[in-house]
Amino acid sequence: MIRNRGIEVLKVIDIKEALALKNVLFIDVRSQSEYDDGTIPGSVNIPILDDAERVIIGTIYRKKSPDEATLEGLNFASNKLPNLYKKIKEYSKKYDNIVIFCWRGGMRSTSVCTLLSMLKISNIYRLTGGYKNYRKYVIDFLKNKIDRYKFVMLHGLTGVGKTHILEKLQCIGKPVLNLEKIAKNSGSVFGNIVFSGKPPTQKMFESLIFNVLYKAEEDYIFVESESKRIGSVQIPEAVYNRMINGYHILLKTTLENRIKIILEDYVVHLEENDFKIMKSINHLRKRLGNEAVDKLIKKIDTKDYTYVVKYLMEYYYDPLYKYSIKKYNNYDIVIDYDDINDVLPIINSFLNNIRITRRELE
Structure with missing residues (x-):
């Protein structure tokens, strides 16, 4: 964990570095339908929002404002945080490295990693670019490598x-x-x-x-x-x-x-x-x-x-x-x-x- 003036800064990692990690577990915090459509093989799905909640937040974002969508997202996520912490805490004892990802490496994975770092789970990384970057990496590899x-x-x-x-x-x-x-x-x-x-x-x-x-x-x-x-x-x-x-x-x-x-x-x-x-x-x-x-x-x-x-x-x-x-x-x-x-x-x-x-x- 890097510290900046006493403030803990989240550890981030790109997909190439993440794939090279030993004894690693990928955790997909996207919704069930996103996970079912495609994920990093071997990853575990712990959704921060379910499919219905994603629809509601998307509607609020489009029709009202990003700020209101964020607040509603926090409201939905708050009930899931104790169970999420408990699960990832157990995984952190079994794996040397845990990589958290969402669709683009944005709010969902960032908020989860922030919470976990505050609760002193240190072997956590946020995947930069999320599943979207992983998908681009796969397509490029299968086409050109x-x-x-x-x-x-x-x-x-x-x-x-x-x-x-x-x-x-x-x-x-x-x-x-x-x-x-x-x-x-x-x-x-x-x-x-x-x-x-x-x-x-x-x-x-x-x-x-x-x-x-x-x-x-x-x-x-x-x-x-x-x-x-x-x-x-x-x-x-x-x-x-x-x-x-x-x-x-x-x-x-x-x-x-x-x-x-x-x-x-x-x-x-x-x-x-x-x-x-x-x-x-x-x-x-x-x-x-x-x-x-x-x-x-x-x-x-x-x-x-x-x-x-x-x-x-x-x-x-x-x-x-x-x-x-x-x-x-x-x-x-x-x-x-x-x-x-x-x-x-x-x-x-x-x-x-x-x-x-x-x-x-x-």
């Missing part, structure tokens, strides 16, 4: 185990950008029964991608082949271009292996979501025909999921994926496996080879 990353993209038909391999790579410390997990959408007929909670907004999706890339210690990132749109969100243009222009690995295995992988992934979700599955399959009537869809629904009724998965693979997913797979004429490596555990050593060997080649070129 990702040239150093080389993406290694995994391709293959449904059920070949791309997501499993990403998870195995992550477990051994390799940098992985799991876009389906971040988007909470697997893109399959069964995709909406796996992920819990609401999918992220576009802003939050971009922040989560930024979070992975910014923290990556290597100059390569493993990623699964995706279309530009995943559910309701889109991969940022520059990121998608880096993916397309990276290395490409094609994975192959038997149909039996693929069916087994899908059943293992979804079997714990299937019976409790029969209605959702039937609803999704009903949307395929135009592509598969009424007779085929009616039979699939009957098979779901009798819990014959093996038939359903096999049929969808052969007559729906494989034709779709084969088209996208053919878009890449020259794969850097093709891995045709029987045991999925054999894939990682081959990928590691490939990675070592491209590292050596890149060093030679340098």
Whole structure:
């Protein structure tokens, strides 16, 4: 804490410095709807004003005066201050650094930080520019600062185990950008029964991608082949271009292996979501025909999921994926496996080879 003639001056920090802090907690004091629209990943929401109060204050600001809006804001905030202090006091014991932010680093974050400093909580910073500056930082990074990353993209038909391999790579410390997990959408007929909670907004999706890339210690990132749109969100243009222009690995295995992988992934979700599955399959009537869809629904009724998965693979997913797979004429490596555990050593060997080649070129 800096002192000026005995008066404590709030500690402020910019986003680049804040992201470099160790054992840090970001606290978003904006309203719930602002937080839900997009925030700094991992931040905690402790609103100083709720959504209804923000509307009231905005109306007073426009129709009366800024001073009256400020007074009304203080009135609304006063009831929340004891609980806010209690929560942040507890967090201050667990974290070396706490960064408070609002939309533009203005009155809400300033008033909270002023109160906390008066109450002798010293490890507090106010984020200059607030979430608005963070958002600008993310957009600039994803557009202009990702040239150093080389993406290694995994391709293959449904059920070949791309997501499993990403998870195995992550477990051994390799940098992985799991876009389906971040988007909470697997893109399959069964995709909406796996992920819990609401999918992220576009802003939050971009922040989560930024979070992975910014923290990556290597100059390569493993990623699964995706279309530009995943559910309701889109991969940022520059990121998608880096993916397309990276290395490409094609994975192959038997149909039996693929069916087994899908059943293992979804079997714990299937019976409790029969209605959702039937609803999704009903949307395929135009592509598969009424007779085929009616039979699939009957098979779901009798819990014959093996038939359903096999049929969808052969007559729906494989034709779709084969088209996208053919878009890449020259794969850097093709891995045709029987045991999925054999894939990682081959990928590691490939990675070592491209590292050596890149060093030679340098």
